[in-house]
Amino acid sequence: MDHKQFSRRVVGVVVMLALLLTFLCSNLYTIQYTNGAEYAEQSVSQVSETETVAASRGNILDRNGKVLVSNQVSYNVTLDLNLLGNEEKNRCDTILALTQTATEQGVTWTDTLPITTQPPFEYTTEDPFYTTSVNDEGETEYNLTSLGKLAVNQKWIEDPSKQNASDSSTEKKTGLMDKIKAFFGMGGSQEETEEEEPYRLPTAEELLGKMCKSFDIAGNGKVDEKQAKANEETVPTLNIGDMDPTDARTIAGILYELYYRARINSWPPYTFATDVSIDFITRVKELNLPGVEIETTSVRKYNTEYAAHLLGYTGAITSETWPTYKEKGGYTMNDYVGITGAESAFESYLKGTSGTRAIKRNESGKIISSQWLTDAETGESLAPQPGQNVFLTIDIDLQQQVEEILASGVAGLQSKETEGAACVVLDVNSGDVLASASYPTYSLTTFSQDYNDLSKDPLKPLLNRALQGLYPPGSTFKMITAIAALESGIVEPDTQIDDKGVYTFYSSPQPQCWYYRQYRRTHGLQNVSQAIMNSCNYYFYEVGRLVGIDLLDQYAAMFGLGQKTGIELTEQAGVVASPEFTESLGGTWHEGNILSVAIGQESTQVTPIQLANYIATLVNGGTRYSTHLLKTVKSNDFSQVTYNYEPKVLSQVEMEEENREAVMEGMLMLTTEGSVSSAFKDVPVSVGAKTGSAQVSSQTNSNAVFVCFAPYDDPQIAVAIAVEHGGSGSELGKIAAQIVTAYFSVQGEQGTITQENTLVS
Numbered sequence: 001m002d003h004k005q006f007s008r009r010v011v012g013v014v015v016m017l018a019l020l021l022t023f024l025c026s027n028l029y030t031i032q033y034t035n036g037a038e039y040a041e042q043s044v045s046q047v048s049e050t051e052t053v054a055a056s057r058g059n060i061l062d063r064n065g066k067v068l069v070s071n072q073v074s075y076n077v078t079l080d081l082n083l084l085g086n087e088e089k090n091r092c093d094t095i096l097a098l099t100q101t102a103t104e105q106g107v108t109w110t111d112t113l114p115i116t117t118q119p120p121f122e123y124t125t126e127d128p129f130y131t132t133s134v135n136d137e138g139e140t141e142y143n144l145t146s147l148g149k150l151a152v153n154q155k156w157i158e159d160p161s162k163q164n165a166s167d168s169s170t171e172k173k174t175g176l177m178d179k180i181k182a183f184f185g186m187g188g189s190q191e192e193t194e195e196e197e198p199y200r201l202p203t204a205e206e207l208l209g210k211m212c213k214s215f216d217i218a219g220n221g222k223v224d225e226k227q228a229k230a231n232e233e234t235v236p237t238l239n240i241g242d243m244d245p246t247d248a249r250t251i252a253g254i255l256y257e258l259y260y261r262a263r264i265n266s267w268p269p270y271t272f273a274t275d276v277s278i279d280f281i282t283r284v285k286e287l288n289l290p291g292v293e294i295e296t297t298s299v300r301k302y303n304t305e306y307a308a309h310l311l312g313y314t315g316a317i318t319s320e321t322w323p324t325y326k327e328k329g330g331y332t333m334n335d336y337v338g339i340t341g342a343e344s345a346f347e348s349y350l351k352g353t354s355g356t357r358a359i360k361r362n363e364s365g366k367i368i369s370s371q372w373l374t375d376a377e378t379g380e381s382l383a384p385q386p387g388q389n390v391f392l393t394i395d396i397d398l399q400q401q402v403e404e405i406l407a408s409g410v411a412g413l414q415s416k417e418t419e420g421a422a423c424v425v426l427d428v429n430s431g432d433v434l435a436s437a438s439y440p441t442y443s444l445t446t447f448s449q450d451y452n453d454l455s456k457d458p459l460k461p462l463l464n465r466a467l468q469g470l471y472p473p474g475s476t477f478k479m480i481t482a483i484a485a486l487e488s489g490i491v492e493p494d495t496q497i498d499d500k501g502v503y504t505f506y507s508s509p510q511p512q513c514w515y516y517r518q519y520r521r522t523h524g525l526q527n528v529s530q531a532i533m534n535s536c537n538y539y540f541y542e543v544g545r546l547v548g549i550d551l552l553d554q555y556a557a558m559f560g561l562g563q564k565t566g567i568e569l570t571e572q573a574g575v576v577a578s579p580e581f582t583e584s585l586g587g588t589w590h591e592g593n594i595l596s597v598a599i600g601q602e603s604t605q606v607t608p609i610q611l612a613n614y615i616a617t618l619v620n621g622g623t624r625y626s627t628h629l630l631k632t633v634k635s636n637d638f639s640q641v642t643y644n645y646e647p648k649v650l651s652q653v654e655m656e657e658e659n660r661e662a663v664m665e666g667m668l669m670l671t672t673e674g675s676v677s678s679a680f681k682d683v684p685v686s687v688g689a690k691t692g693s694a695q696v697s698s699q700t701n702s703n704a705v706f707v708c709f710a711p712y713d714d715p716q717i718a719v720a721i722a723v724e725h726g727g728s729g730s731e732l733g734k735i736a737a738q739i740v741t742a743y744f745s746v747q748g749e750q751g752t753i754t755q756e757n758t759l760v761s
Contacts, residue, residue, distance in 0.1 A: 055352025312341015477600030532666025544598020566626030
């Protein structure tokens with residue numbers, strides 16, 4: 001090779017190396033001096049992850065835009081087992097610091113470990129590890145509790161099912177070698193032949209000792225077990241050194257919650273404390289405890305103490321309901337959903353769309369940065385989208401008055417056996433539920449704290465009696481009997497029937513008219529209007545017999561009795577008495593049973609909302625609308641109407657106008673010259689009404705029922721009231737009159753003040 005050519009190549013290589021070295025030195029200078037501090041900070045260990053952020057639920061408002069349920073910010077404290085500290089002592093110190101701060105601030109935390117929190121330690125349940133049951137094959141099955149599952153997993157106890165199986169198969173069998181040894185006197189010692197002691201479960205203190213050993217919960221001076229055994233020294237049951245046993249129990253309780261979710265079941269996630277104060281948050285942040293996080297969440301705020309049964313409440317998704325929500329999509333196991341009432345019925349509107357963000361944590365687990373992800377296809381931010389706003393049909397001002405009037409009215413009844421009560425107010429021309437009250441009621445604001453007491457209350461305050469309570473309609477059924485008789489031509493509006501006191505058509509039964517039974521007098525000649533006003537049983541015995549059970553049941557169905565009304569909430573269908581129903585219960589139907597059916601007795605059971613809708617159908621001309629609670633849905637910023645309810649017709653009852661007017665006239669006469677005229681004399685509009693009572697036991701007062709509509713000339717509302725053991729239905733007249741007055745008073749006050757579906761702050 002030419003010497004000059006070789007020299008040129010060497011020079012080229014040297015130049016390239018020099019340039020490369022210069023580039024490297026320049027970068028090193030930039031890293032070390034120019035951006036050294038920044039890179040040093042970034043050199044700290046970081047963890048990147050994505051996180052699902054729940055969206056706020058939509059608001060619930062009344063028909064006039066008054067906010068009934070909204071959201072408020074709440075702060076929860078959560079713990080991350082992986083970030084609580086690499087060393088067990090640090091972990092214990094963190095937990096103790098957190099719980100001591102909670103105690104100082106009056107914050108209670110979640111601890112479900114069934115061991116008392118103070119020594120002497122005892123189990124707080126009879127079966128802390130498992131319960132037993134016998135299957136169809138007669139075999140004992142062991143059902144592990146949450147503690148039992150973790151205890152088996154951590155080897156604190158033996159698996160009870162395997163222990164039982166081994167017990168049955170460990171009977172010592174005498175083999176040939178054993179017999180030979182025995183013959184030559186070479187058998188084992190007495191100690192060896194003694195049966196092993198049966199396995200027993202640990203006491204609460206023994207279990208706590210095992211937990212402390214597993215979780216390494218101890219202070220200074222803990223006994224070295226290996227050395228103690230070698231020296232044949234006793235190891236304390238609770239080997240925690242100088243640590244306070246109460247502190248050890250506290251730490252064990254929290255680690256139990258965390259380990260259960262890490263080893264057994266991650267659902268539901270563990271939240272140390274919910275809805276904590278800013279003072280507590282500030283103190284926790286000052287302590288800078290690793291693995292302790294403050295989560296911001298949205299919780300429901302109830303802006304009214306009324307309509308609890310209609311509004312309902314939210315709760316966490318359970319393991320039983322998770323498959324349903326998983327199939328729907330858009331839910332995580334940590335989500336809160338509507339459980340009852342409007343919260344449940346309108347879940348699809350109220351639920352928002354969860355967001356997804358990327359977060360970075362430092363080595364102590366603290367979030368150092370976060371950013372909303374974007375949709376790969378649309379490029380839109382994946383920030384959470386709040387739910388839509390739901391407007392209900394109720395008027396909260398009317399609802400308040402109805403609940404208050406019902407509660408005070410029931411307390412003022414002569415009967416001292418009253419239990420529950422309900423009232424429904426419907427718009428007769430649309431099926432809108434304007435008010436629906438159930439008594440006794442409860443507070444949604446304190447529902448969680450009150451739940452145990454509410455669920456045990458014999459008056460069943462959680463029951464929505466307006467939609468789920470079943471009551472015999474009593475004499476309020478008589479308008480159906482009258483319409484069936486008039487429309488079938490059995491009687492005319494002016495046909496008179498002579499009340500003879502005792503109805504003797506059948507040899508049995510031979511029932512008496514209530515007037516004859518009470519006063520030993522009769523109503524005399526009665527047309528349909530008079531019979532309704534006087535609630536003359538004799539009249540309806542006669543026309544009911546002539547109509548027959550088949551046609552009577554047909555008309556009852558046409559008016560919606562014994563059927564669900566269509567409301568979005570859970571309701572009962574009830575039943576109308578019939579031969580088929582009696583026989584389905586194993587009874588025998590007798591021809592004379594028609595008499596009690598005609599006056600709303602026998603086995604007929606209906607809900608207050610059915611009664612209200614039946615009256616609405618009667619007075620609006622025969623159109624039976626589906627009852628409903630949803631009026632309108634608007635977008636989360638109230639800028640767009642996304643749904644507007646249109647009245648739904650369930651059926652049409654054909655009635656001659658003169659027949660319908662004759663029935664309605666009888667209802668008017670009841671309030672103007674009948675038994676409840678004094679209660680309605682000061683009501684600002686004319687009202688048609690009907691009382692009812694039904695005996696449920698010979699030892700108690702009858703259930704009281706009352707229905708009415710107003711105004712008489714141009715009906716707007718239908719009202720139904722039921723009071724358990726309230727006595728005579730006429731005693732409810734005053735309650736009904738106050739409710740009708742309240743409705744027209746509220747309408748007058750609102751007049752031109754607000755428009756429906758307008759947000760009111």
